[in-house]
Amino acid sequence: MDTELRELYQQVILDHNKSPRNFKKLENANQDAEGYNPLCGDKIHIYLNVEDGIVKDISFIGSGCAISKASASLMSTIIKGKSKEEAGIIFEKFHDLVTGKLTGEAEIEELGKLAVFAGVRDFPARVKCASLAWHTMMTALQGKDEKVTTE
Numbered sequence: 001m002d003t004e005l006r007e008l009y010q011q012v013i014l015d016h017n018k019s020p021r022n023f024k025k026l027e028n029a030n031q032d033a034e035g036y037n038p039l040c041g042d043k044i045h046i047y048l049n050v051e052d053g054i055v056k057d058i059s060f061i062g063s064g065c066a067i068s069k070a071s072a073s074l075m076s077t078i079i080k081g082k083s084k085e086e087a088g089i090i091f092e093k094f095h096d097l098v099t100g101k102l103t104g105e106a107e108i109e110e111l112g113k114l115a116v117f118a119g120v121r122d123f124p125a126r127v128k129c130a131s132l133a134w135h136t137m138m139t140a141l142q143g144k145d146e147k148v149t150t151e
């Protein structure tokens, strides 16, 4: 990873930890899911308000490491207002990014701020921290009543 992206990565992690976006329980949530990453101890609860296939609102609460929290915070800002289909596509791209399947520079740049999470792909344990919120969001979106675990 180049220096610029690494600095941006640290900035995003710090910023979203200090002031996580949408960090609250959503009172009008109609879909939700819980996620747990036993490897690191990250816990998350994602709340969604979905209407006509659109994520009208999203929030999360939980406790965990800086990466899991920053990832959840950034995800919430990106997924808000998206359709179920769009959210699914972004999830796939993010997943490919952190697992190292997405390598094209243009494709990575297209992800905007999310691109900073390219930094975790060299640290397999961190991939689970970064993707916990995303897996949990997908489970909430699909309306599945099950607990997500990264194991």
Ligand code: ZN
Pocket (backbone or CB within 6 Å): 037, 040, 041, 042, 064, 065, 066, 067, 068, 128, 129
């Ligand atoms: Zn973690």
